[in-house]
Amino acid sequence: MTTRRATTSADTSPPSTPATSAPWAVLQEHVRGDVLLPAAPGYDEARALWNAMIDKRPAAIVRCTGVADVLATLRFARERDIPLAVRAGGHNVAGTALRDDGLVLDLSRMKGIRVDPVARTVRLQPGILNGDLDHETQAFGLAVTSGIASTTGLSGLTLGGGIGWLMRAFGLTCDNLRAADVVTADGAFITASEEEHPDLFWALRGGGGNFGVVTSFTFDLHPLGPTVLAGAILYPASAAGEVLRFYRDYIEGVPNALGTIVLLRYAPEVPWIPAAHWRQPVVAILACYAGDIAAGAEVLRPLKAFGSPIADIIEPKPYTLHQRMFDASAPPGLRYYWKSHYLGGLSDDAIDTLLARAWRTSSLRSYTIIGRMGGAVGRVDASATAFAHRDAQHVLNINGVWTEPAEDEVHVEWTRDLFTAMEPFSTGGVYVNFLGNEGEDRVRAAYGANYDRLVEVKRRYDPDNVFNSNQNIVPG
Numbered sequence: 221m222t223t224r225r226a227t228t229s230a231d232t233s234p235p236s237t238p239a240t241s242a243p244w245a246v247l248q249e250h251v252r253g254d255v256l257l258p259a260a261p262g263y264d265e266a267r268a269l270w271n272a273m274i275d276k277r278p279a280a281i282v283r284c285t286g287v288a289d290v291l292a293t294l295r296f297a298r299e300r301d302i303p304l305a306v307r308a309g310g311h312n313v314a315g316t317a318l319r320d321d322g323l324v325l326d327l328s329r330m331k332g333i334r335v336d337p338v339a340r341t342v343r344l345q346p347g348i349l350n351g352d353l354d355h356e357t358q359a360f361g362l363a364v365t366s367g368i369a370s371t372t373g374l375s376g377l378t379l380g381g382g383i384g385w386l387m388r389a390f391g392l393t394c395d396n397l398r399a400a401d402v403v404t405a406d407g408a409f410i411t412a413s414e415e416e417h418p419d420l421f422w423a424l425r426g427g428g429g430n431f432g433v434v435t436s437f438t439f440d441l442h443p444l445g446p447t448v449l450a451g452a453i454l455y456p457a458s459a460a461g462e463v464l465r466f467y468r469d470y471i472e473g474v475p476n477a478l479g480t481i482v483l484l485r486y487a488p489e490v491p492w493i494p495a496a497h498w499r500q501p502v503v504a505i506l507a508c509y510a511g512d513i514a515a516g517a518e519v520l521r522p523l524k525a526f527g528s529p530i531a532d533i534i535e536p537k538p539y540t541l542h543q544r545m546f547d548a549s550a551p552p553g554l555r556y557y558w559k560s561h562y563l564g565g566l567s568d569d570a571i572d573t574l575l576a577r578a579w580r581t582s583s584l585r586s587y588t589i590i591g592r593m594g595g596a597v598g599r600v601d602a603s604a605t606a607f608a609h610r611d612a613q614h615v616l617n618i619n620g621v622w623t624e625p626a627e628d629e630v631h632v633e634w635t636r637d638l639f640t641a642m643e644p645f646s647t648g649g650v651y652v653n654f655l656g657n658e659g660e661d662r663v664r665a666a667y668g669a670n671y672d673r674l675v676e677v678k679r680r681y682d683p684d685n686v687f688n689s690n691q692n693i694v695p696g
């Protein structure tokens with residue numbers, strides 16, 4: 221095995237042996253990936269998360285190359301009582317992938333993936349992003365539900381549930397999980413599935429990163445595309461009331477193959493929107509039909525015929541292209557603040573409340589999305605996996621987005637104001653992957669009715685709460 225010294229530009233001492241060296245050099249002797257210390261080249265890049273509001277300085281970041289690095293790093297941290305964080309895609313808005321003065325197990329370089337087109341499964345390492353997954357699976361005309369931005373880590377997404385265009389047809393991402401390899405807090409390497417460690421397997425599907433480091437995921441795949449009928453239809457904000465009332469009734473009659481999202485924002489300066497509407501408030505209905513194009517055209521006909529849209533780009537296109545549609549709206553390095561509710565429905569009151577505040581933001585980058593849940597998500601029993609909120613009709617996510625730190629307060633305030641106004645229409649639950657640093661009550665709301673059972677599994681697999689940089693389930 222090649223060994224390297226822990227990289228730090230400040231460290232000019234000669235290479236040392238594990239017996240005599242400083243602790244981090246000992247770790248570097250045992251892992252193949254870089255152990256990045258503050259001031260090392262690459263340290264700042266490695267501690268940059270998608271959300272620029274997060275500015276944490278870990279004591280060291282270990283860029284793991286495989287399971288052996290994960291095992292060695294975990295052992296090292298536990299022997300010295302060094303607090304840990306686990307990072308995969310780095311997209312979590314709360315910034316739990318890093319911790320100040322702790323040790324970060326960075327899995328982002330672990331990008332192995334293999335599709336089995338005969339068995340219709342895919343096995344992948346935790347550094348895989350949605351876009352990587354789609355690229356490999358679509359080569360075989362296969363897919364599994366993943367998120368709506370290609371740059372989100374599939375790892376964190378799956379552990380929290382995994383919602384996306386295909387969920388009404390194929391279930392949540394975690395519903396398609398067949399097995400996972402896990403390094404547990406005591407350093408064991410085990411496989412969790414319906415047959416092996418079923419309690420852990422249950423908890424991994426919605427319980428977040430509380431139970432160990434997942435080093436491999438195996439999913440079932442479904443035939444899809446590679447061309448799908450998908451895109452966006454856009455209306456001026458002045459028509460938003462009628463559009464949302466029409467939408468509410470329209471979606472009641474559509475098959476589960478149709479995934480839809482409502483988006484309220486200021487129109488971006490893109491060629492497919494007429495220039496007169498750029499920077500103006502708009503409402504968009506986004507859609508993706510997971511099935512035959514001609515059948516999809518029939519289903520989407522009433523939507524495409526409704527009102528006087530500004531633009532309509534719901535058309536046949538590669539699924540992988542549709543999966544990148546949202547990327548430009550949520551680039552890394554901006555300041556983000558999110559607040560989210562599950563909604564029971566879209567009553568007239570809920571629509572009016574939403575529309576009264578959605579465009580009050582002074583940032584043209586801020587937006588609000590309302591994704592339709594249900595379908596295959598709701599067919600799974602709420603206690604069958606750790607993901608509890610199977611009865612939610614919609615997921616509302618209010619996204620404050622801006623660039624200047626001096627403006628933090630005003631954009632956080634807009635987000636909170638809309639969130640508070642929408643509280644009467646909430647089911648009381650929240651999607652764990654959309655949660656910020658919001659306190660224990662909100663963490664409990666995220667795990668809902670499954671919280672107590674999650675505590676039991678946590679006690680079994682992580683009684684010392686080694687994995688606590690997450691929406692934490694405290695073992696008690």
Ligand SMILES: Cc1cc2nc3c(=O)[nH]c(=O)nc-3n(C[C@H](O)[C@H](O)[C@H](O)COP(=O)(O)OP(=O)(O)OC[C@H]3O[C@@H](n4cnc5c(N)ncnc54)[C@H](O)[C@@H]3O)c2cc1C
Nearest residue numbers: 308309310311312316317367368373376377383429434690
């Ligand atoms: C632009 C954008 C779009 C999004 N769209 C969607 C969407 O469409 N659907 C959806 O469901 N979610 C979506 N999300 C939310 C997303 O699911 C969460 O942010 C998720 O945590 C991202 O996973 P990650 O691996 O990138 O996160 P990271 O920040 O790297 O990790 C978050 C946490 O997950 C845990 N974790 C990650 N990997 C592992 C592992 N292998 N083992 C153990 N613990 C682990 C750790 O506790 C870690 O702190 C989106 C987020 C963004 C920023």
